[in-house]
Amino acid sequence: MKSNITLILTLLLFISNAVKAQDLLDQLYFEEKKKTVLTESTFKMLRIGFSHSVETRKKGVLEVSAYTRYWNIPEIEGVTTERSNFGSDRASARFGADYALNNNLSIGAGWSNNGVYDGYLKYRLIRQKTGEKKTPFSLTLLGALSHRSREIGNVSLSNNPDPSDIYNSSIPKGSVNINGGLRDKTNFIGQFLIARKLDRNLSVQISPTIIARGSNAFEEDPEVHLALGFGGRYKLGKHVSIASEYFYVPKQYALQSLETFGPFSLGVNWEVSKVQIQMFLTHTGDFSEDLVITETPVNFNTKDGNLFFGWNFSYVFHLKKNK
């Protein structure tokens, strides 16, 4: 026992001698404090494509955004019904703003040209960390409201192949009771955004989602939808990455009055300085989560009417500067 202690002491002293013999830079490495480092830039952008990522901006940052979607309408019986000259037949847009109240809590709002107003609170509950205290993942909570000021005709378009039904006012065209009150036309969205930056290039996210409807125009539709989102980002270069996402909506939690498809997107992110641009292919022209996740009536393919080109543009203002 005693000889053991002597041996350990001798070894320790030899090590301390070795340390002393090293050069000045090595001495400084030993002086470095052990730190816990927050994992930054998991997705860098607030959205993966159409859906939220775990990211929030730092305190005092205002991000304004213009999200647009472009698509062609399908030919009916081989006849192109209409064409615009701008490369696509139809376009939709959402203009929004996101403000970071502090490094963990952000508030956002948006208006879409289909008459949807949305607002959300986003809170970073758990952050991925490395160093002394490690946390393997990030968790961000999202609570959002989406209000429809106009009827959105997804349902009638898909369920009633006769196009003239659009003009029949006795058939409800949207999934919510559009003649009801404010509550009837407002859907709630709750999400757990769970993400992990696996290495410097690859980040993945899982997003369990609940959507509670304010009302149902069709009795057979569920009042509460559940969905599971999957997302990922892969960094290709210093300023470029590819991103993709998909939401799985189990049949019993999907709309029954309309055949819907889990939304998917695949695209490229580009950011430099205060500008961020996302370009992606998807199959929905809507923006708020309740519409995108539960009311996408077409599947993803390259046919006219199914292929939507998404373009998210955002610009950052630092309203509060450090120091």
Add this chain to the structure above:
Amino acid sequence: MLFVSICFGFTKPKNQYLTRNGQVTFFSYASAENIKAENNEVLSILDVNKEKIAVNILMRAFEFEKSLMQEHFNDSYIESDLYPRATFEGTILNFKPRLKGSQTKFIKGDFTLRGITKPVKIKADINYNDGEYTISGETTIDVKDYKIKIPQILASKIAKTVKISFNFKYEPYEK
């Protein structure tokens, strides 16, 4: 053997001075926007006998006025996850140890940033008062030397050189 170890192990180096909160600031003057960042956690050691100085700068500890700029700095320009620190090790030329008051000297050594080492020569003011050293000065570096790529779209708006100033207040180093 144990006795010999103790003798050498516990010899305290009295010729070394250390700072744990040295200041390094960098400025980049540009037409569009000036970029400024400050780091107050720089480690530096001064060995008076060897007339040598070493500096260890943690890149993540640089604080910017604009938070997104800081994120870009770490993520897209410096790549702090791959290259967490910048280091300098050099010799003070014609150093007069323990000379009371101020002396202006050149420090010649190697600066390593993003894994790239370049020889540099920096003019510095060295002050010795009440048993404590202060070293301060400034220098400029060329971002191209360290393969910091600036996207074409910003090339005309961002300065190609960065001014770096430093201020280290050393205290006797006790382990």
